Amino acid sequence: MRHIFGFAACLGAALLCVGLSGAAALAETPVLRIAAQKSGTVNWELETITANGLDEKNGFELEVMDVAGSAAGQVAFQGGEADAMVSDWIWVARQRAEGEDYVFIPYSRTVGGLMVPADSPARTLADLRGAKVGVAGGPLDKSWILMRAYTEKEYGFDLADETEQVFGAPPLIAEVAQRGEVGGAINFWHFLAKMKVAGMRELVGVSEVAEALGLDPETPLLGYVIRGELLRDNPDLVDGFATASRAAKDLLANDPAAWEGIRPMMNAADDAEYEALKAGFIAGIPAAGPVNEAAAGRMLGLMAEIGGAELVGGATTLPEGLFVQPGS
Incomplete structure (x- = not known):
């Protein structure tokens, strides 16, 4: 009987050690x-x-x-x-x-770009002079800053000086753009994807802008x-x-x-x-x-x-x- 209890005790101790070892391994993850x-x-x-x-x-x-x-x-x-x-x-x-x-x-x-209505006569950013431009993320949005630098380099003017900006949350900018209340819009990429499905077109892409500015689009x-x-x-x-x-x-x-x-x-x-x-x-x-x-x-x-x-x-x-x- 003592041998049986002794074996059981040893087996229990061994299982306890294995259990503790396994728990320690899990804890170490x-x-x-x-x-x-x-x-x-x-x-x-x-x-x-x-x-x-x-x-x-x-x-x-x-x-x-x-x-x-x-x-x-x-x-x-x-x-x-x-x-x-x-x-x-x-x-x-x-x-x-x-x-x-x-x-x-x-x-x-960074992906996406500046979108305009499908029937917009604009073919370059220079054509947005005097228009309203919707910008999600505020005046320090990185894509907006890249667009401003690009316009200065390519067309000799600051887009911020020659347009009226409408700043707002991404859903709002998408909504006013699709209703045609702005001449163009910059938004977060997933809203831009939906805006494109809704019929808007990309006027200029961020990758094109980056290359023109000597940056790496990647x-x-x-x-x-x-x-x-x-x-x-x-x-x-x-x-x-x-x-x-x-x-x-x-x-x-x-x-x-x-x-x-x-x-x-x-x-x-x-x-x-x-x-x-x-x-x-x-x-x-x-x-x-x-x-x-x-x-x-x-x-x-x-x-x-x-x-x-x-x-x-x-x-x-x-x-x-x-x-x-x-x-x-």
């Missing part, structure tokens, strides 16, 4: 908490990561924190509730210039912001996330079936909008490999020249160590 607006298009990528186990395959667990908007995301990130957030690298450059140790993992490049604008401390203390976690992000992009770019699970998140009114949103997202995927930092530096200089300190703060040159990604 790092969690990356990202603050993201629930309605934001970045959730298409984040959902693709989790739905396909791309976080687990790369050694971490992704946890998405729903926030009301970009301001709430910044509060969560800067307050330490989130490990990462989504923003543009111009903001990150400004923060680094002010002493914050933030770095940027590319997510999406320069990513949006990305994931993390702390430099996390990069130093847990480089495998950061690399695993960046790898999972790229794998999700590749999946969405090459496998139509990958979109089926996220279609309910896309708020597409019909198949035409759904296809336009898919195409717009794929068009915004930046090329793999290092960011062209020289071109990014030129873009930052242009933003500083036109947007001033209100936009870039003290970041007049590209801060070293800003961009982080596999291969960079």
